[in-house]
Amino acid sequence: MSRxxxxxxxxxxxxxxxxxxxxxxxxxxxxVVATAGSGEAALEHSRAGVDLLLLDMRLPGISGIEVLHRLRTLGDEGPDVLVISSSQDQTTVRQALAARVVGYLVKPFTQAALRERLERYAHDRERIVAGSRDRLLAQGEIDRLLSTGTVRTVSAASGASASLPDDTAAAGRARAPRGGALPKGLAAPTLAQVVAALDPVVALTGEDVAAACDISRATAHRYLSHLVDAGVIHVSHRYGRRGRPQVLYRLAPSPEL
Structure with a gap:
């Protein structure tokens, strides 16, 4: 049984x-391992083995937005955040969502509403953990991975084959909003190449994608923007000590998963 x-x-x-x-x-x-009444206390407790923060935006001292920014510098070591706040202004909501929160629940809310969000989070968390577990590859699968970048597997139960990652399905979702037609200036082969370079777990910058696909950063940005609009990839930000935050892209799970 998981902890x-x-x-x-x-x-x-x-x-x-x-x-x-x-x-x-x-x-x-x-x-519940602890409660905190300020941004400073939230950051202190976050370093002590916390998986999820229920974070209000209106806090004394360090604001909830600043807490989010500082937590994001921890990368994958930082906890997930579910915002619980009465703040509904566009600026606050956008800043919170840009910090890759797992949800935004407006106060006051019912116990049932919070329970539904937590159960959904637990389900998504388990799916991500299960999907990240490595399996042993046969020689043929290794050879295919080296030559094409994908692994063709066969389901023991059905005998049906599936590709990991499912780049074709993701590229299809990217075209779906426009009925199969890509916007002017975008090409299907390049789109598939960009999708193939992305990963559902490891976030990449636009520069990473451009280098992987051997295209310019401006071209990569056009394709990434289209994929974001199509709901194929998730966007997050990594905040450093100086300069503008880095924009990070991850392949979104397929709705069928």
Missing amino acids: PIRVLVVDDDRGARALHAGFVADVPGFV
């Missing part, structure tokens, strides 16, 4: 912290 998902509840209102912590405690598979 519970460890949650930190962050809110400047003591009553709200207690209420939300109680909501979380009632969801199987989750455990």
